[in-house]
Amino acid sequence: MRLVPMLLAAAVAAATFPAPARDAAADATPAGAETRIPDAAMALAGQLRDTALASSLAWDITESLTTEIGPRLAGSEADARAVEWAKAKFAELGFDRVWTEPVTFPKWVRRSERADVLGPHAQPLALTALGGSPGGTVEGEIVRFADLAALEAAPAGSLAGKIAFVDYRMERARDGSGYGPGSRVRSRGPSEAIRAGAIGFVMRSAGTDSHRNPHTGITRFDEGLEPVPSAALAVPDADQLARLLARGPVQLRLALDCGWDGEYTSQNVIGEMTGSSLPDDVVLIGAHLDSWDLGTGAVDDAAGIGITMAAAVHVAALERRPARSIRVVAFANEEQGLHGGYAYADAHAADIARHQIVAESDFGAGRIYAFNTSASAHAEAAEARIAEALAPLGIERSDAGGPGPDLIPITRKGAAWAWLGQDGTDYFDLHHTPDDTLDKIDPDALAQNAAAYAVFAWLAAEAEGDFGSAQVATAASD
Amino acid sequence: MRLVPMLLAAAVAAATFPAPARDAAADATPAGAETRIPDAAMALAGQLRDTALASSLAWDITESLTTEIGPRLAGSEADARAVEWAKAKFAELGFDRVWTEPVTFPKWVRRSERADVLGPHAQPLALTALGGSPGGTVEGEIVRFADLAALEAAPAGSLAGKIAFVDYRMERARDGSGYGPGSRVRSRGPSEAIRAGAIGFVMRSAGTDSHRNPHTGITRFDEGLEPVPSAALAVPDADQLARLLARGPVQLRLALDCGWDGEYTSQNVIGEMTGSSLPDDVVLIGAHLDSWDLGTGAVDDAAGIGITMAAAVHVAALERRPARSIRVVAFANEEQGLHGGYAYADAHAADIARHQIVAESDFGAGRIYAFNTSASAHAEAAEARIAEALAPLGIERSDAGGPGPDLIPITRKGAAWAWLGQDGTDYFDLHHTPDDTLDKIDPDALAQNAAAYAVFAWLAAEAEGDFGSAQVATAASD
Numbered sequence A, B: 001m002r003l004v005p006m007l008l009a010a011a012v013a014a015a016t017f018p019a020p021a022r023d024a025a026a027d028a029t030p031a032g033a034e035t036r037i038p039d040a041a042m043a044l045a046g047q048l049r050d051t052a053l054a055s056s057l058a059w060d061i062t063e064s065l066t067t068e069i070g071p072r073l074a075g076s077e078a079d080a081r082a083v084e085w086a087k088a089k090f091a092e093l094g095f096d097r098v099w100t101e102p103v104t105f106p107k108w109v110r111r112s113e114r115a116d117v118l119g120p121h122a123q124p125l126a127l128t129a130l131g132g133s134p135g136g137t138v139e140g141e142i143v144r145f146a147d148l149a150a151l152e153a154a155p156a157g158s159l160a161g162k163i164a165f166v167d168y169r170m171e172r173a174r175d176g177s178g179y180g181p182g183s184r185v186r187s188r189g190p191s192e193a194i195r196a197g198a199i200g201f202v203m204r205s206a207g208t209d210s211h212r213n214p215h216t217g218i219t220r221f222d223e224g225l226e227p228v229p230s231a232a233l234a235v236p237d238a239d240q241l242a243r244l245l246a247r248g249p250v251q252l253r254l255a256l257d258c259g260w261d262g263e264y265t266s267q268n269v270i271g272e273m274t275g276s277s278l279p280d281d282v283v284l285i286g287a288h289l290d291s292w293d294l295g296t297g298a299v300d301d302a303a304g305i306g307i308t309m310a311a312a313v314h315v316a317a318l319e320r321r322p323a324r325s326i327r328v329v330a331f332a333n334e335e336q337g338l339h340g341g342y343a344y345a346d347a348h349a350a351d352i353a354r355h356q357i358v359a360e361s362d363f364g365a366g367r368i369y370a371f372n373t374s375a376s377a378h379a380e381a382a383e384a385r386i387a388e389a390l391a392p393l394g395i396e397r398s399d400a401g402g403p404g405p406d407l408i409p410i411t412r413k414g415a416a417w418a419w420l421g422q423d424g425t426d427y428f429d430l431h432h433t434p435d436d437t438l439d440k441i442d443p444d445a446l447a448q449n450a451a452a453y454a455v456f457a458w459l460a461a462e463a464e465g466d467f468g469s470a471q472v473a474t475a476a477s478d
Helices: A005-014 A039-053 A056-068 A076-091 A148-154 A177-197 A237-245 A298-316 A340-346 A349-354 A378-391 A406-413 A444-462 B005-013 B039-053 B055-071 B076-092 B147-151 B177-197 B235-247 B298-316 B339-347 B348-352 B375-394 B405-412 B442-462
Strands: A097-118 A122-123 A127-129 A136-145 A163-166 A198-204 A230-233 A252-274 A278-288 A324-331 A355-360 A368-373 A416-420 B097-118 B122-126 B127-129 B136-145 B163-166 B200-204 B230-233 B250-271 B278-288 B324-331 B354-360 B368-373 B418-422
Touching: A005 A355, A005 A368, A005 A444, A039 A298, A039 A378, A056 A076, A056 A298, A056 A444, A056 B235, A076 A097, A076 A252, A076 A298, A076 B136, A097 A127, A097 A230, A122 A237, A127 A252, A127 A355, A136 A148, A136 A237, A148 A163, A148 A177, A148 B278, A163 A177, A163 A237, A163 A278, A177 A198, A177 A230, A177 A368, A198 A237, A198 A252, A230 A237, A237 A378, A237 B055, A252 A298, A278 A298, A278 A349, A278 A406, A278 B076, A278 B250, A298 A324, A324 A340, A324 A444, A340 A349, A340 A406, A349 A355, A355 A416, A355 A444, A368 A378, A378 A444, A378 B348, A416 A444, A444 B278, B005 B339, B039 B298, B039 B375, B039 B442, B055 B076, B055 B298, B055 B442, B076 B250, B076 B298, B076 B375, B097 B127, B097 B339, B097 B418, B127 B250, B136 B147, B136 B200, B136 B235, B136 B339, B147 B177, B177 B200, B200 B235, B200 B250, B230 B235, B235 B442, B250 B298, B250 B339, B278 B298, B278 B348, B278 B405, B298 B324, B298 B442, B324 B339, B339 B348, B339 B405, B354 B405, B354 B442, B368 B375, B368 B442, B375 B418, B375 B442, B418 B442
Parallel strands: A136 A163, A163 A198, A198 A230, A278 A324, A278 A355, B136 B163, B163 B200, B200 B230, B278 B324, B278 B354
Antiparallel strands: A097 A122, A097 A252, A127 A230, A136 A252, A252 A324, A368 A416, B097 B122, B097 B250, B127 B230, B136 B250, B250 B324, B368 B418
16 A cells, blocks of 8 residues: 555544545535445344355455565566456456456666665675666765654755765654655655755665665655655664664675556456445445565555455345445556546546445455444444444444545545445555565454444445445546 | 584484493593582572673674674685674674684585466466585476375386475474474485486475475485486465365476585584683583575574583673683584584594583574583582572473584584573574564574583583583594
């Protein structure tokens, strides 16, 4: 996942994600009508939960994607294979409708990367290019900054001919709140370094592990700046560089072979289990199909694909179909800018009110511990009943969270969202590293996730009334 | 460290390392005379222990070597810098005598390594060349063997044009006993694969971690066989390959650029704190200065260098010098065949009886929990008194263990050995991987090690009488 700043701010403050501004007249539920979950739907929730907990389906799907496709960088040869995989998997799992929607984006390629301390303490350092970095070989003195603010304070020209090093150490937290300041170093650092005259940028990885596995992730360069090679050091290598700097000046050679290379069109792959009475209304659950290239994208985000595909299958296996359809979206290229999420929101801009509620699983495979939605006041009782059905899974109502990253575009257009908050304590040990592999996933926790998504999707699809999705009055399209 | 099979067999069986066959007449202690530790020496042991426990010296030395030199593959440019570092560090620490002794060996070079699954599940796998492997690019179908015995059973010619994969999973154990069968796959596997006709060899790393960091280590090819590219997969990559093989045939391309490249002469670097009354008699403690190239050789074996250098300094800081000298040896090129250890034993073949007792620290930086020696019967009481002085450090007398790898050659020539057994539960998470870096060392555990070595060295150097070192009757030189 690529947590966006807005979501992060929300997570940090444990505040509710701002509900979209709504045109009250567009609300699908008549004034005074309360959305409710029928007792008959609640009666099946326990069975659904138990079935999902006992099933290995989410694991099997996750295993299949990570094993058969492996790393699937957006725009790579594996991206196309992943799309074919998803179409075939939806079909194999018995989804009623399977289709794709195109997503076009600039293509970024990583070929090689290397860094060497030069001089009397000559040694290689383990790092990885940030997504979006240009290639190039630069050699210069390292200037260390304890954090982003210190780099921002560097006078223009003060880093001429030098390589900036931001040594900020990200904090571990269950809700991932440490990633806010950590990822800001990645997104803002390169541009700030260039402003101060730097010829290159390196950072301590935005991660909480202690392995020689650097954390990649997208960066961007401000308009008008000439991009410079930008990379993240593995945590032990940032430690090493800091120790070397404590002894005196350090010269580094940074050699990256990577960069932008034209455009690519991938696909959002969508599978739907058709609803019984309101088939054009959908509960959307999903995850992103692409991954960074260093690992096999197991916790980010094959797990989400496994959880949401399995949840829909479990719902469809009940003795009757829910009223509304369950739509599972495998988003293209989340990592490099929510491209799949924006494309989906644009393609479905006229159907916002048809989206009963939307939820994305993109924070690993830790147990879900919290639940929240953006439900309007008239749907609070329905939200409470869903929470009641989730409670046996160890999930509590919460005021925190927000939509998954790919759903930010559509929630900005007025879709109601749900948040099933996963325990992310270990997530940033693995996120965007070579270590993001299947063995890091606990099958029982994965089944708990699938059970939670199944119960949520079933009850939301059975609700009498809506959760507040409605076209926003202001047509601020992203 | 490179645990040799003999030592491993001993560790597995928790048996005493075989005492060297001795010429009783050469025993330096007259028949009937018991070696004893003087009360005056015991009286200072507590003070020495406390000083060492409170000192950061072992850490400071380890930090210096890993930071300033970094990886130090035998024969590399960093090997020469490590030798200079060791000479300067001995001098800086106030050793009375510092000298070097040449060690010549064939030089092996690693340039690059890569493996790719080909075909419909195309993806890279993380691996590293085994030390001693030739370079080359081979492409062929993978044939999996659950363990070495299964590969040994493969008929000649059955692997023609194929790549053998030994998928044996090493077990975790405090005493490292899982490394016996694990490292046998590495040492024997390539030759067995060649005998069956294979064009390449890959193995699940001999390690206990779950990170994308493969474990290197030396291998050898039997006489008369044409070596083939041989490498170890990171544990998650071995898992991945096994999963792919469960789906059907797998084609792998293995591309290694590495190989032997002439000879190199490095140095054993030796520092000595001169004894007060028997200065020509030495208690030898040591570790190896070289490391594999993937990490900075922190637990293997900068820690041993830090522990033993610091121990000698702590002893020398007492109010009086011990009777015998404390000699610290930083051995050259242990990793590729105990070259420093053999060179030392050859250079000092005439002085075996001058070596009161020898001990090498080469099993990481975990707390020492066990103590044993090869002491002759007449020195058992002295051994018991040393154990008594070590007990407050949480160390128990044991019948297990053996000499460190670099000391096997000299113990075969008749030197008595001591074993200060370290907790190796986590050692094979790091051993020979990129992850062998300073941050993995617990400073308190390191200080406990230095305290144990200091107490042991002090008491052995103060002993009245010997521990059984004597030239062996049979001149079986290695």
